[in-house]
Amino acid sequence: MTVSGIAEQAIDVLAARERQRFLDDNPASVAMAKRARQSLFDGVPMHWMSDWSTPVPLFIEQAQGNRFTDLDGHEYIDFCLGDTGSMFGHSPAPIAKAIAEQAGRGLTTMLPGEDAVVCGELLAARFGLPYWQFATTATDANRFVLRWVRAITGRKVILVFDGCYHGTVDEAMVRYRDGRTVHRAGLIGQARNLTQHTRAIPFNDLPALEAALAQGDIAALLCEPAMTNIGMVLPDPGFLEKARELTRRYGSLMVVDETHTISTGPGGCTRAWNLEPDFLTLGKPVAGGVPCSVYGFTSAMAQAMQLARKHAQEMVHGHGHSGMGTTLSANALAMHCVRANLEAVMTDAAYAHMIPMAQRLASGFRDVIARHGLAWSVTQLGARCEIQFRVQPPRNGAEAEAAFHDSLQMALHLYLINRGILITPFHNMTLCCPDTRTPDIDRLLSTLDDALGELRSLAA
Template sequence: MTASGVAEQAVQILTARERQRFLERNPRSLALAERARHSLFGGVPMHWMSDWSTPSALFVERAQGARFYDIDGHEYVDFCLGDTGAMFGHSPAPIARAIAEQAGNGLTTMLPGEDAVICGELLAQRFGLPYWQVATTATDANRFVLRWVRAITGRKVILVFDGCYHGTVDEAMVRQRDGHTVHRAGLIGQARNLVQHSRVVPFNDLAALEAALAQNDIAAVLCEPAMTNIGMVLPEPGFMQRVRELTRKYGSLLVIDETHTISTGPGGCTRAWNLEPDFITLGKPIAGGVPCSVYGCTAEMAQDMRLAQQHASEMVHGHGHSGIGTTLSANALAMHCMRANLEQVMTESAYAHMLALAERLADGFRALIGRHQLAWSVSQLGARCEFQFCAQPPKTGAQAEAAFHDSLQMALHLYLINRGVLITPFHNMTLCCPDTTAADVDRLLATLDEGLSELLAIPGARL
């Protein structure tokens, strides 16, 4: 029996139908996939691009707003939006203009321009932290902040929540199994024992968090204010406020990763929930889809960072390498696009539109689940919502993982793709952007309704 209440045999029947449909309607993607296998490892430029529900890679020709078009000429309504990278739509007009403006004025110089100053001011206003630095990816931002917190506290251990997502930072590549911190399954080429300097506790478990912090060796808690990659797991009332209190009590810092939870509003959960972190990290959508990330800190942390820099320089008797920063960080193109995004795209009015449509979608999911008499649940975080194969929204990463029915999820995703609708892979999450319409939401709901009807009509589908 599966958590979803749907028989595996029925899922496989639907999957077989949909795989054949995909192969018949995408001849150019199939031909390009075959060609790609001779030059790209796995036939794709990044190996996880072959992990979608499709039997072969789907190749995109162009994307604009809430839509993209594949090379076979099919149009798709996009609720994945680059898994947040294009959260404000594909190629928003202000970002396209910013790229064109900067294209002839230099892309990277290793020197700042006025855009950098304006971005720093805008970020401080938006998130409430006074000092900012710029990196290229959220992974970089998290990695750099972890160096700072260790230097500031003199401690080495980083605490994360079970099922967290912080890019590919080593310290987050861990899980909790039977109460113990272990390496995340599937790691490639892992040489260092991550358990030495990482500790994992369940989300929403304050007793476990305090027991871990009470060992007085944790430099920082690195966390999403709501978990988004193991399936959505929202904090229980007061949980994040208590996390802040406990970190202060035990001398640990609090790092809030808003990379996905920026869906909540213009200042993320940090401003919406008054979280008071020591550091914020944020990547993906901050420059409108151009690779860029940022991290911000309090005035107290900035002073401690200066002292850490001074100490490091004294230790090496002059110039040293901090291990923080890459050559393309804060390049001129990214800074110009980030400025345009903060000023013209990532606005209160854009969020008002996105949140209203996400509410419509979440309500529609609930109605659909009820109509088909399925014991599933729906969670929403601002512009982001998800349906999960469990009767009640999960409280921990382990509960969210226990509700997985991977083959069912992939069958439903493929059904949607074959009918011109895309949602986020690996779980059932959606995003609404400023270009999403009510008709787009209704189309997703109607198509999913049709798919569930076909699936549940298969003899023996219900458990």
């Protein structure tokens, strides 16, 4: 049996060998994993941190730029970068300086400062949306926006694309199966039926999009400009423009989540592709690695939000509670870091380096794949690129998911880790940051080439 052109038996042999190599080479991580199991569920601070390809978690000592060091003293080239959280490198100098500056000036006060005003001005200039609010995570930003769009439209249903990524927002925890919306597999403690107020359709499917919107009950389409978590899926030419036209035609709003697609450029796909959303959300990298998220909106939405808030207050005969915001949202430390990030890190110059690096990497991936005669494809979106185990890049989430081959993917990831290279887990995605250099890319490519060569030798 072969998996995406690789013999399954060869994958099993390579994976077993690499697991043992990891255990032999990382005694400090092995010991820390044993200790962690006494106090941390699954031995990790977040349960999904145990889902990497390593037999025990890889424990980190420190990270800087596009490098990190583990407890055993091994140095790694990082192409994962916190799955976008550190998209501009670990601890960029302006962010480290901002943290130090703010450390003695107050961390959270529940009151605004000048930094917040400057951040709003910088975000408005960058994305073309005049008004902004802050939250702590992209999940929070999306959750708050969904409350606003329901209040504005008087509609309850949210439309998403099958395989979407919007953090852990309940409305995103659905899939499209056999023509209907169902719960995502594996949901823990799900109490209410999400399909009552969420509808999922395939990406790049205009007839399905219009059919859903035409029912007249969709408050908003919540979408990534390009899908990024099910495997990268780029929009067909004209798809997003038509989506914008259809949402307007049927009285629905359009919410663009740029949390991953900010890899495209300083203004994300929103500016690069002139998307004209009603709301935009962005988390992870906006504060250079410090937890923070933002959402922006048009003047029309700001006016509608004022009316919706006035109506809600009248209904409860007082101010009530909006259901939005946390005490730590827009804290002083985060605001100072967002300002530093927008002014000095997330710059045109940074992207001018990152994107050519990713182009070089994507081209190199294609060369390696061709050299081994594999029917795989490579997708690139700005500084982000990914190998997918299918001949043509996928057009929707179902096609991307069908290309997953966990055993092969995890064997390749572990092979790379054992040789000092990290890429994003759960799929074959990479990011290039301002610290990524040509030798780093060449090392990833040559190591992947070696891995595929060994798999072919094991299968012979």
